[in-house]
Amino acid sequence: MPDQKNNYDTRERILDVAERLFMENGYEGTSMRVVTSAAEVNLAAVNYHFGSKEALLCAVFRRRLGWLNGERLRALDVLEEQAGETSPKPSQILEAFFGTLLRMGEDQSLGGMTFLRLLGRTLTEPAGFIRTFFASEYAEVIARYKQALFRALPDVPKAEIVWRLHFMLGAMSYAIAGTDVLQVVTGCELGDLAGESSDVDADDDSALARRLSQRLMPFLLGGLRAPLSLTTPSLTASPASASDGDLQPEI
């Protein structure tokens, strides 16, 4: 059995390199030989310290998700204590959940954008063991935030809230994972999207994370606040959709 001595150096170097390479090439697309040679350790080091390639991926995530979801729970505790008998506002709940994650992207010691991108990409990875792992890692924090949103929006059907939580998670994950995938689709460079932002250096991950957060949070709030569709939106092409009348001209 390992887990005792001065293996910290090798272990952490493997985790850092694996985090980056899994992000760049995917799990199946990253071989142990590439990981170990990039980390400048022996090929057998991963199996010695982690047991297997699957366990390595889980270790990469556990290192970050432990902190993240702990922080999320703590933030929600603070909000609910501040609110007393009442409930925190939906915007505060979203800020606690998504803002905590986006702030990780600004902190290099927490993995920075590398980890955020890896997380976004891995959530769609079909491998079974990954889904099982995420399900257990996320179970508590999702349950807590779902309940908080139910309380904060008592007049909205719970099913609708879950759907929109689902959509918000998707928008965030893609916004992060797709900074170089969908940017190709949208045909824009990062610099073109800076707008009137104060940070101008587009290569800085931290600045990117700040700009992303600045744009994403209003979008998520807008989606969460969208009026309920009481009728089925037109599936035939001809008439305009149901909630058309209240389209605000400013956006």
Next chain:
Amino acid sequence: MPDQKNNYDTRERILDVAERLFMENGYEGTSMRVVTSAAEVNLAAVNYHFGSKEALLCAVFRRRLGWLNGERLRALDVLEEQAGETSPKPSQILEAFFGTLLRMGEDQSLGGMTFLRLLGRTLTEPAGFIRTFFASEYAEVIARYKQALFRALPDVPKAEIVWRLHFMLGAMSYAIAGTDVLQVVTGCELGDLAGESSDVDADDDSALARRLSQRLMPFLLGGLRAPLSLTTPSLTASPASASDGDLQPEI
């Protein structure tokens, strides 16, 4: 050179099986031996008919994306002709872009939910040749729709529109790809989310696509319509975010 005779049977069987297996196990996670044996064709058939595994994936997508993006361009043509000198409404533009895709999920002969899920997952796949392929396949339709939204929302900064288009693409892709990934995260079964919908059989892909569309379109519209954040949203945890005042109580 191939491409002449009665290979339709083998070719199509390979495409159908590959579409499903790539969706279930990912590109790197699906071997040619599994594809060919599931399609009940010889191992060499893929290389004979398509040339390589990469070319097979591209062929799977070309078969669907050709129709999809053609339909999208046609729908936008109709809208702009109807609008005459004015511009189509943003909600109509979104309906043309996203509704066309979601309607594919209801039609088994167009790939149904299988193709939609594959598309959502592959957009985050890091392999270089896939990104190049998507960039060329999507270039025209994205450019047209971006221009249409610019015209429809002349007072909104173009950078903001591109960001929100990006977010909407993400929300949609995840909503589709994650029906069994993020459903685990949200801890809910599909049946629990049916709500007051008219279709009750949760196993029917077509019904799932309709329900998804019903929920997703209002969310996307709400996100697109969200007020611009003029100030940076609070990155410190303490005060509530900027656009808090106009949070509508009903959602």
Next chain:
DNA sequence: CTAACATTAAAACGAACGTTTGAACGATAA
């Protein structure tokens, strides 16, 4: 019939994969 051709079939190719082995190394403690 037979020559030409597109397709299928079985078998093998070399390369790369994740993992395991057993010896060597280096620090610590009796």
Next chain:
DNA sequence: TTATCGTTCAAACGTTCGTTTTAATGTTAG
């Protein structure tokens, strides 16, 4: 010093990968 134990190392394990090869199979046209 010697024994112990965590760690590193080079080498090899057996398997699976995508692709290629060569021969057999039909089907079509002269």
